Amino acid sequence: MPPPPWGGLPKQMQIPFLPEAASTTAASVDYLYYYLSAVTVVMSTLIFAAVFIFAIKYRRRSDDEIPEPIHGSLKLEIAWSVIPFLIMLTFFWWGAQIYFANASPPPDAMDVYAVGKQWMWKIQYPEGQREINELHVPVGRPVKVTLASEDVIHSFFIPAFRLKHDVVPGRYDSMWFTATKPGRYHLFCAEYCGTEHSGMVGWVTVMSEPDYENWLSNGGAEGTMVQQGERLFGQYGCSTCHQLDQQGRCPILRGVYGSRVQLNDGKTVLADDAYIRESILNPNAKIVAGYKSDVMPTYVNQINEEHLLQLIVYIKSLAITKAPGAVAAPGTEGKK
Amino acid sequence: MSTVLQDPQTIETPNYLNAEYGWKSWLFTTDHKRIAVLYMISITVMFVLGGIFAGLIRLELLTPQGDLVNSDTYNKFFTMHGIIMVFFFLIPSIPATLGNFLVPMMIGAKDLAFPRINLLSWYIYIAGALFALIAIVMGGVDTGWTFYTPFSSTFSNTFVITAAVGVFIAGFSSILTGLNFIVTIHKMRAPGMTWGRLPLFVWAHYATSLIQVLGTPVVAITLALVGLERAFHIGIFDPAIGGDPILFQHMFWFYSHPAVYIMILPGMGVISELVSCFSRKAVFGYSFVAASSIGIAVIGFLVWGHHMFVTGMSMYASLYFSLLSFLVAVPSAIKVFNWTATMFRGSISYDTPMLYAFGFIGLFTIGGLTGLFLATLAVDVHVTDTYFVVAHFHYVMVGGMVLAYMGGLHFWWPKITGRMYPEGWAKFSALLVFVGFNLTFFPQFIAGYLGQPRRYHAYAPEFQVYNVLSTAGATVLGVGYIIPFIYFMWSLKYGPLAGNNPWKAKGLEWQTTSPPPTYNFETPPIVTEEAYAYAAHKEEHGG
Structure with missing residues (x-):
């Protein structure tokens, strides 16, 4: 102002x-x-x-006054x-x-x-x-x-x-x-x-x-979030199984973000932030078709929220190899 | 006055107060009127306690720095203020005291349907209150009265379970009171007391009882689950062990929103009685006012999500809860319009109870209209969890409910005790309450829109001016509460005798002696006219 x-x-x-x-x-x-x-x-x-006008105008004038009834x-x-x-x-x-x-x-x-x-x-x-x-x-x-x-x-x-x-x-x-x-x-x-x-x-x-x-x-x-996430991807041992260009024990993550993932119970799920978060913390919750459960350990209580976000941003960056450098398109966040 | 002091008149007629003497006659009584008095004393103790916490909160907020007590202590202050006032004062206030005393009398019954369950409900209330007091004495609780998870279930280091057990137990007292009223109103009405002739006070209590019986079990379950998660780490609400924190909010508000109607509906019932009596006129639109109580009780169960517009709930759910929240405002509006219309061409006197009714209509109107801000999605996003909500809530709960309770106390005090209070002092303190209340809570609307978050121990300096006004108002409000306490106590011994019907009011409770005899009526009444038939005599003759 x-x-x-x-x-x-x-x-x-x-x-x-x-x-x-x-x-x-x-x-x-x-x-x-x-x-x-x-x-x-x-x-x-x-x-x-x-209220004010009625209270003044219709104030009681004598103690035995009975007004006419109005029922509604x-x-x-x-x-x-x-x-x-x-x-x-x-x-x-x-x-x-x-x-x-x-x-x-x-x-x-x-x-x-x-x-x-x-x-x-x-x-x-x-x-x-x-x-x-x-x-x-x-x-x-x-x-x-x-x-x-x-x-x-x-x-x-x-x-x-x-x-x-x-x-x-x-x-x-x-x-x-x-x-x-x-x-x-x-x-x-x-x-x-x-x-x-x-x-x-x-x-x-x-x-x-x-x-x-x-x-x-x-x-x-410390570098961009993608770089930090990439470092964490190595530190936490993710890269041993999730190899980027050849099939490891676990699904290849390139291009996963934003795609629909086929699960082994026949359902599909959108690979958004919530899905990736869940897959890191509770890997058995949703198993990709063709893979076994109990292969990946849980990372619950081992990765803090900031690191999780860095990993997700990194995985997101893998989805857009065709246009490197562009800011990742925002995922449609799943609402529970 | 000095002559009165020297020679207090004594009440000779046999009544519920002089029927028996000694503490046993009170602690083992099954008389609904004595139980009402027991409740009245208990909730007054809790009100004083909750009020002390409110005073401490306001004192701390006089300066922005948070320099009177430390943060943990402050957090306990507002938590204990909320728990005590909501669960141990507001919820039982009118139903358990005035309702207990008057519902049987107004329908011409000797007592409630289950007198011993009525006494049991008081003992349960006391047990619950003791747990809450133990929680305070041991060191307090810091979760806020809303017990939000996972803070309450996992993170808080205070006596959450003790306090939750207190609220859990007190809930059963509320359920039993509601159950007792429902059965009483269905089965114990005097001959001729049809549903269409019930005083609106009784209709309001009927609606309240429905909510108490249907809603209270849900909050009991919710708090039990918080206790289970806290004690045994069963993952229900804490996501770290597989729970969902938002589930708690759905369950909590499913009860706690209807619970605000438990708190306000009986107050609306009181106001219907007061406006009618002090206008000497039947309530305008009787059936609409009665039906609006039931409407509030029903729709009130469908609006709980309006407490959760910023939780990330589906926006379509938000849309639905917003629309229904506007819908639930309609029956409240109907009541306000009908009370106002009742005064039209009435014979209005300015006795103390009516002053409280005027105050109620004004403050409840503001409280209700500001509720519409909170039902409006985009505005709620900004003002939720700020002092705007605190102000709105207190306009309804203190400006509405507490004023109705005070008005009701002044109205029925002569019936309950047989004696009058000093009218001049009563009018003066009613004025203090009104002025003090507005000074306390109106500035909070502005502080809230400016962005002052609630439950802040220290706050940004630009909010100070509004907090100073608030604290000043709270001081005036406090004095406005203390004066009635003193003159009510004084009146017990020295008040002039009231007679059976000092207000020339209609209603069966005024046809019996003051204080009423143990079984309320010398001869069981037979009802031959509508409620509020002030002009019955006139109609017969004048046509």
């Missing part, structure tokens, strides 16, 4: 009324909020006025059931539209990965940057944040974007946004997660595109 011409109040005396609006969603949620607030003010004013009116009952409900349907429709628009990210969204852990946010970028309680994003570009939790349920909340999404252990969730205004905005954990819940806060820095590219080029000493 620009300062008024007379300069406004000194900063310490300004009382915030609305949070900053710094995403494409923020403006649309605010308009809906104004609409809801306006209806609330009108409806409550009508009711308060009626079907027409009125119908009117004050149907009309409010129709108004509510406009809330419903408008709210659902924004919610649905936010449900799936556009295909060109850039990926960021966030892991919630008691009591911090660990952010990593495909390019290899990693940071804690800080998220840097460019202005004007859709960003998809894949959310994972190391322990309990957290919730990734950026008030200036009017967005939050729970971060649930045992699965991946995601949210996306397009930031509209450079600046620093609060990042809060919104789902109570234990002792330092209120300390699980950080900052989202929205930067201009050149600033962002500049920021991105500093750091990432």
Whole structure:
């Protein structure tokens, strides 16, 4: 909000009324909020006025006064059931539209990965940057944040974007946004997660595109997420069995990501983040047709969520050998 | 007043209070009125305890730094505040006290259908409350009243099982009360007391009882499963051992959303009685108000998912829960409109109970309308888990339920005790409660939309102004609660005698003596008129 011409109040005396609006969603949620607030003010004013006027106008004038009975009116009952409900349907429709628009990210969204852990946010970028309680994003570009939790349920909340999404252990969730205004905005954990819940806060820095590219080029000493994942693929011994170009004891993973995998019980499954995660942690859950169970050991409690994400990004990169260097197309995250 | 102090009048008529003396006569009573009094004392103790925790929370939040107590202690404060207020005050508040006292009287019965089960339900409540108190004394619980998994089942190092056992046990007391009311209302109505003549207070309790009987077992099962996972590592909710944390939320809210209707419906019943009595007029649209209670009870079971719009639940499920959440608002709106219409061309007096009813209508309207923000998907995404939800919930539960309870207490106090309270003090404290309440909770709507998350021990400095207002309001609210406590106690001995029907109210409970005799009526009543027939005499003559 620009300062008024007379300069406004000194900063310490300004009382915030609305949070900053710094995403494409923020403006649309605010308009809906104004609409809801306006209806609330009108409806409550009508009711308060009626109660107030009746209380004054029909106040008891003598102790033995008995007013004429009025038993009701079907027409009125119908009117004050149907009309409010129709108004509510406009809330419903408008709210659902924004919610649905936010449900799936556009295909060109850039990926960021966030892991919630008691009591911090660990952010990593495909390019290899990693940071804690800080998220840097460019202005004007859709960003998809894949959310994972190391322990309990957290919730990734950026008030200036009017967005939050729970971060649930045992699965991946995601949210996306397009930031509209450079600046620093609060990042809060919104789902109570234990002792330092209120300390699980950080900052989202929205930067201009050149600033962002500049920021991105500093750091990432450990290589890109694909490179880190490739290293882990060797360290954890995955590559001994999952050979890339010739048949080992286990399925070849090149080209698997995003494909439909035939399982030995006759079903097929989409090889998305959730499937690969499950296959690493609980290999016997779904066995590829033609392979035996109990060949691969479980990696549960051996790989943390950040490493899992790196492995998945690596496996994802194997799917697109034809266009090396391109950012992996986002998978359609399975919702349970 | 000094003459009253020197020469308190005594109540000579035989009644439930002077029928027997001594602690045994109370602890082994099966009289629904005495059990109501036992409950009243118990929930008052719990309310004071929960209120102390609320005060400590507000004191901590006066400054943003989190400098009064450490984080673990703060987390225990809001957890104990929530558990005590929800499970040990709000849920039993009106049904177990005013409902227990009045449902049999209003339908012209001698007692509830199962008087001994009624006493049992109080003992079960006390057992549950003791577990909750033991959990506090041993060191507290820090899961939040919602016991979300896997935090509660695996990660918390506090006395989760003890507290959960307390809630589990207290649930049975709620089930038994509900069961007792359902059977009583079906089988014990006086001759002529048809369903269409039941006071709306009774209809509200009937709807509440249905939820208690059908919903409470689910939360009992859910908490039992949390206990099993915690104690024996049986994987139900924790994904690390094969469970699903979201399953817990579905099960928990399947009960806990209807449970908010357990808390508010009896309050709505009270308001129907108050508005009618102090307007001297039948409730406008009686059958719609009665049916809306049942409508709330039924639809209320189908909206639990609106607590879960940001959990990653299917967006089509969100759509369904959003739509039904708007639908459940309709019966509540019907009630508000009908109460307002009841006042139209009435004969309205401003006695203390009516002041609480005015307060209820105003605050419940705001509480209800802000509920629509939370049913609206995209807005809920922003405000869920912020102070907006805290404000909305307290507008309904304190602005609605507690004001209804206070209004009901003031209305039926002369019937329960046979004595009047000082009207001036009562009006003054009703005003304090109204002002203090709004000052406490209105700023939280703004803090919530600004993004202040709930359950935060320390918060960003820009939220401070709203928290200071809140804490100031809580202080006023606290005084507004303490004054009635003092004058009610005073009135027990020194209050002027009330007579049988100080408000000239309709309803069978006002036809008997105050306090009522043990079996309520000297001669069993026969009902010949509709509820709230204030103008019955007039109609006969005037046509």
